[in-house]
Amino acid sequence: MYMSKMFIKTLREAPNEAEIASHKLMIRAGLARNLVSGVYSYLPLGIKVLDKIKAIIRDEINKKDAEEILCSALQPKELWEESGRWSDYGKEMFRLKDRNEREFCLGPTHEEIFTNIIKNEITSYKQLPINLYQIQTKYRDERRPRFGLLRTREFIMKDAYSFDKDELGLDKSYNDMYDAYSKIFNRCGLQWKAVLADTGTIGGTGSHQFMALSEVGESDILYCSECDYAADREKAEFMLDEANTIEQQNPYEKIHTPNHTTIEDLCNFIGEPAYKIAKSLVFRVNDKIILALIRGDRELNIVKLCNAIGVIEEAVEMASEIDIRTIGSEPGFIGPIGLKNVEILVDRELKNSTNFYTGANEKDYHFKNVNYGRDFTGKIVDLASASEGDKCPQCGKSMKMERGIEVGQVFKLGTKYSKPMECNYLDESGKKRPMVMGCYGIGVTRILASIIEQHHDENGIIWPVSVAPYHVVVVPVNVKDENQFIKAKEIYEMLKENGIGAILDDRDERAGVKFKDADLIGIPIRITVGKKIGEGIVEFKQRSENNIEEINVNSVLSNVKKVIVKA
Amino acid sequence: MYMSKMFIKTLREAPNEAEIASHKLMIRAGLARNLVSGVYSYLPLGIKVLDKIKAIIRDEINKKDAEEILCSALQPKELWEESGRWSDYGKEMFRLKDRNEREFCLGPTHEEIFTNIIKNEITSYKQLPINLYQIQTKYRDERRPRFGLLRTREFIMKDAYSFDKDELGLDKSYNDMYDAYSKIFNRCGLQWKAVLADTGTIGGTGSHQFMALSEVGESDILYCSECDYAADREKAEFMLDEANTIEQQNPYEKIHTPNHTTIEDLCNFIGEPAYKIAKSLVFRVNDKIILALIRGDRELNIVKLCNAIGVIEEAVEMASEIDIRTIGSEPGFIGPIGLKNVEILVDRELKNSTNFYTGANEKDYHFKNVNYGRDFTGKIVDLASASEGDKCPQCGKSMKMERGIEVGQVFKLGTKYSKPMECNYLDESGKKRPMVMGCYGIGVTRILASIIEQHHDENGIIWPVSVAPYHVVVVPVNVKDENQFIKAKEIYEMLKENGIGAILDDRDERAGVKFKDADLIGIPIRITVGKKIGEGIVEFKQRSENNIEEINVNSVLSNVKKVIVKA
Secondary structure, eight states: OBGGGSOOOOOSSOOTTOOSHHHHHHHHTTSEEEEETTEEEEOHHHHHHHHHHHHHHHHHHHTTTOEEOBOOSEEEHHHHHHHTOTTTTGGGSOEEEOTTOOEEEEOSOOHHHHHHHHHHHOOBGGGOOEEEEEEEEEEOOOSSOBTGGGBOSEEEEEEEEEEESSHHHHHHHHHHHHHHHHHHHHHTTOOEEEEEOOOGGGOOSEEEEEEEEOTTOSEEEEEESSSSOEEETTTOOOBOOOGGGSSOOOOOEEEEOTTOOSHHHHHHHHTOOGGGBEEEEEEEETTEEEEEEEETTSOBOHHHHHHHHTOOGGGEEEOOHHHHHHTTOOTTSOOSTTOOSOEEEEEHHHHTOOSEEEEEEETTEEEEEEOBTTTBOOEEEOOBOOOTTOBOTTTOOBEEEEEEEEEEEEEEEETTTTTTTTOEEEOTTSOEEEOEEEEEEEEHHHHHHHHHHHSEETTEEOOOGGGOSOSEEEEESOTTSHHHHHHHHHHHHHHHHTTOOEEEOOOSSOHHHHHHHHHHHTOSEEEEEOGGGGGTEEEEEETTOOOEEEEEGGGHHHHHHHHHHHO | OBGGGSOOOOOSSOOTTOOSHHHHHHHHTTSEEEEETTEEEEOHHHHHHHHHHHHHHHHHHHTTTOEEOBOOSEEEHHHHHHHTOTTTTGGGSOEEEOTTOOEEEEOSOOHHHHHHHHHHHOOBGGGOOEEEEEEEEEEOOOSSOBTGGGBOSEEEEEEEEEEESSHHHHHHHHHHHHHHHHHHHHHTTOOEEEEEOOOGGGOOSEEEEEEEEOTTOSEEEEEESSSSOEEETTTOOOBOOOGGGSSOOOOOEEEEOTTOOSHHHHHHHHTOOGGGBEEEEEEEETTEEEEEEEETTSOBOHHHHHHHHTOOGGGEEEOOHHHHHHTTOOTTSOOSTTOOSOEEEEEHHHHTOOSEEEEEEETTEEEEEEOBTTTBOOEEEOOBOOOTTOBOTTTOOBEEEEEEEEEEEEEEEETTTTTTTTOEEEOTTSOEEEOEEEEEEEEHHHHHHHHHHHSEETTEEOOOGGGOSOSEEEEESOTTSHHHHHHHHHHHHHHHHTTOOEEEOOOSSOHHHHHHHHHHHTOSEEEEEOGGGGGTEEEEEETTOSOEEEEEGGGHHHHHHHHHHHO
């Protein structure tokens, strides 16, 4: 197209609320516009990129014999009650009523719908396996939408659901999707890592997340420097240090610790490192009070806590001062000894710790030389987040930590949905069995943002060729120079005839303005038609490189093709 | 693909609630499945057809220099308050609140959103005209979803919005879209008519609907047998018959008409034709009572009534018996003479009628020889629906009536949205002016249903080549016959290599079952590989024709191409 006719609105400044590069550049390059918090409209350049990403996804997913369908966003409450998730989902689910007061949600995910379709269509093992997917709009009423397209309330997702006879079949379907995802992210030009992940409210028996590596990602990834272990921090395990188990247990005693309510204060006062203290955190979960005890130098992993007590994150809140007093304790001086009406969870690391400090449940007092088993009991669970330097759970070598943007996740659902929803088939012997399911999601709009995060410089976006909205921008330096303009138009037409996505910057603007825009919107190749066109010479510049090459007008096509084919 | 691996589930029987061919066949051929009333999921074959339809739409709309964008379905209440439509839309709008109690709707249409985008991006006449469109999911909480995909609550629509400097510009944009729509419907293989239409809740100064002709359509189309006049019945005008204006006015008198409360009864009793009676219909509109008077042989046109009083259809309800008594009348014997607290609307045809009958507002009595102006007054408006045989308003020739499915509508919005929403531009002289808008919708899912309505027989769907999910199905008669199967596979691979959408029915089923399925799902060409393959002969059959041709296997490609190119 001619740029003068295109709806491309570039901006010099990003909005104040934009904190990260993809958010700023997406607005500045005119890819998208914000409507209300977490809700965007995609403008023509954004649509072009999304279409390229979708085409790559379809291509790779279709190769695995999955077929595309399209389900509604409107989903009736009854289906979610069958799976038991209507109440689980909490405030993240948009809910509404129709004119007859019937309750619906806007699908945050589609396990129920796909299970329902298959249940009604498939009866025999002969018809399995099946893998269906859709590229569709999802709705999640995020508590805090932010970072542009990274956390929105309406977004585009590819979700696939596989149905197999047994676990073996599921493993194949899962591996197929894992493989397709790997190819998709590679083709989109992303640097990524697949990591073990928690299954969250989706549920199931196993899961991997695909993380686009990025400083601005909201996920922490722990990975081993030696073996192939990699996990989301929510899920990551680590090997325990056995060092402090050899100490002899001393009798415990109460010590006066006036006003020392924080770990740091207490460490300074008693002159001991933080790992010698057992920190007590109190939560209210529905009507129960839970005390979680972990080592003072550790972070409590809320996902591990939720999994330990079998609830979703929204069900967990910090206990109030009143709650704390109700169990016989004192804020700032909480400990596990002598409490009532409370469930105590103890991080597995404390089981082998000796002579640690805890609060004494009395203002200005702590206990020292506390030992699990002897002085108190509680359920031993894994509650601590792994950190950089912790030991790999597979090989014991030191782990590293990086940040990532979750762009995809695959789940082994097993029979979590097929059992309650009675999605069964008849096996070879005529016996009814629940299908074994997997589900597989990719955040299409999140991929777009992740690509920008990984491919930009101070001047704008640098699209990988595979997802660039156009491959070439042809820029006549002076549109009023007839020869320049005609030649530029000829090059543009020639590229188009050869099936290359080209635009002609026919705007009556200074060359500098046009170059700036071309850089900002990130077109991979710029062909500049200036004064030297008289000698048959044009400038050839790749967005990803600094040097400008002067080439003969006759070799434009071959040079362009070289760049495009390479990608 | 191999049919054994495809998710194609054909059914022998349609569900009971399916009344029309497109609904029955869409379910039987496995194009879509119903989730809840008016909400569907589209299965792989349905998606393929929808993709073809969308590609045709994009191709024709792009040719008019319109660009694709994508807006959210979630729309904040505030935008709809700016345009004044939040309260207008009534129960047809799905409304919901987010976690912060902020109000949203699910977009039934997108004038507000597009206007808001353009208002924020465009400032100068130099940037106009602009035409943007999207293919997106719309939500309308229909009172009575029915007829499969013809009236649903969640559906796919292409909507475009044009922004021009002035009416002249709008005319060009409107004509461009009209032209594109004509080409789209032709390419989709539809028999259609463009008709003048009412602008409804969208508003504006002019509109055409595109009607796919069909007995099952919910719209009546009036069109002239001589000139080019064609209009939706809601909108259609007609030329008045001047015949009964010459009669002399007689004095009016009360007559006893015991229990004759219907037009038919009364006609029989008094021995006069229905057009001699003026029928009185009483409505409650918000807090007002309205009496509408039309000739006894006419049907009241509710859209014309709404336009006459400036309200939407949902605001109008039949008056209760109490309402009728409140204005001093009597149910069954209502007339315009001697009422109180009522607004009287008189159909223009009665202005020139003489000596007609009306109710006397008293049980068991009517008046005869009533005349407008002399005996009562009221606002003269057009209230009557045109009918087959009425005179064309352009040329006076007799009009015909047909039924149609509304598949598209174009509107000249003028400044209906740009004025209240302050979507302005600076003109050549630096003066601020509101943009002049048009909007243009196509029901994508409705096109699919309309194509089936127009292209089917007792055995199933007969897809036009342009929208067929696949072009060719290759059927080995006996998959266990190795030679048949290998040759069938070769033909299938050869077609695919030549870019032809082909499927191979490799299922171990009787040939009759496979033929039935091929007919039901409507693949345009069937190549049957049977015993004669030994002699190099296969069967070539078009779905739209009865005869089966025996052709040499070497001419399969040329025969297929002939059919595809012709289309």
